[in-house]
Amino acid sequence: MRVGIAGIGGRVGRLLVEEVRAAGMELSGGTTRKVQEGGAAYPLFTDLAELAALSDVVIDFTHADTVCDNARILAQAGVAWVLGTTGLSPAQMGAVDEAARRIGVVHAANFSPGVTLVQRLAQMMGQALPAESYDAEIVEMHHRQKVDAPSGTALAIGRAVALGRGVALEDVRESGRDGHTGPRQTGAIGFAALRGGQIVGEHEVLFTSADEQITLTHRAFDRRIFATGAVRAAGWLSGRAPGLYGMEDVLGLPPL
The missing domain is CATH 3.30.360.10 (Dihydrodipicolinate Reductase; domain 2)
Known part of the structure; x- marks a missing residue:
C-alpha cells in the first residue's frame, strides 16, 4: 500500500512517516507549504493532486480550510482518505460526505x-x-x-x-x-x-x-498514538467500498 501524508512536516506528520514505515507500507511522499531542495528522504509536493497520483491512501491532519479542496481532489483521483481534521463546518462536512460516495473515508476526531x-x-x-x-x-x-x-x-x-x-x-x-x-x-x-x-x-x-x-x-501521553491509529485506519481501508467510516469500524466494534 502506497501512503501519502498531507501536512507531512507537522508534529503528527513526522510521526506518521515513522509509523508508515514501521507498518511495512510504502511512503509515497507528502505535501508541505514550501518544497525546499534537498534534504528530504521522500518526495515532497505543494499540490495534493500530485501526491494523490502516487498514492493508494492519503492521511490528512491538516486544517479545516483545506477539507473541501482535499475532498474534491482525492475523490477525483479515486484515492482513499484518512481524515483527522476536526472543527468542520456543515459545508466542509458535506464535502466529506460527497467524497465518501466515491472513495473510502475514515474520519475521526481522535484515532486513539x-x-x-x-x-x-x-x-x-x-x-x-x-x-x-x-x-x-x-x-x-x-x-x-x-x-x-x-x-x-x-x-x-x-x-x-x-x-x-x-x-x-x-x-x-x-x-x-x-x-x-x-x-x-x-x-x-x-x-x-x-x-x-x-x-x-x-x-x-x-x-x-x-x-x-x-x-x-x-x-x-504521546502524539504517536494518533499516528499509529491513523496508519491502522489506512491499512484497514485497503479494498474497502466507498463510504464514510469511523474508528469504531476500524476496531471492529459491533453497532449498538
Whole structure:
C-alpha cells in the first residue's frame, strides 16, 4: 500500500512517516507549504493532486480550510482518505460526505483506540442513565498552543452521549459558564476546557446523580498514538467500498 501524508512536516506528520514505515507500507511522499531542495528522504509536493497520483491512501491532519479542496481532489483521483481534521463546518462536512460516495473515508476526531472506546462507553451510559437524574459533564485539557475549545475529541464524546440520549448535541450543549448563569439545565451536556503546558490531551466524562458519580478518563501521553491509529485506519481501508467510516469500524466494534 502506497501512503501519502498531507501536512507531512507537522508534529503528527513526522510521526506518521515513522509509523508508515514501521507498518511495512510504502511512503509515497507528502505535501508541505514550501518544497525546499534537498534534504528530504521522500518526495515532497505543494499540490495534493500530485501526491494523490502516487498514492493508494492519503492521511490528512491538516486544517479545516483545506477539507473541501482535499475532498474534491482525492475523490477525483479515486484515492482513499484518512481524515483527522476536526472543527468542520456543515459545508466542509458535506464535502466529506460527497467524497465518501466515491472513495473510502475514515474520519475521526481522535484515532486513539482508547478514545474510541471511551466514546462507545459514553454513548452506552448516555442511553442507560436518565438525563433527568444524571448530569453529564465533559472536561478536557490540552497544551497551551491549542486554538480551539472545546477540543474536537471532547465534542465527539459529547455527541456520543447525546446520541445515547436521542438528542442533538447542539440543542443541549453548555460551554464556558461564567458569571451568574442560574441553575444547571436538566439534560444539558456541559463542557469545560483547560489549557496549559504541553499536555497532549486529557478527557474526562462525568455522569453525576444525587447518589453517585461515574467517571471515564483518558490521558494521551504521546502524539504517536494518533499516528499509529491513523496508519491502522489506512491499512484497514485497503479494498474497502466507498463510504464514510469511523474508528469504531476500524476496531471492529459491533453497532449498538
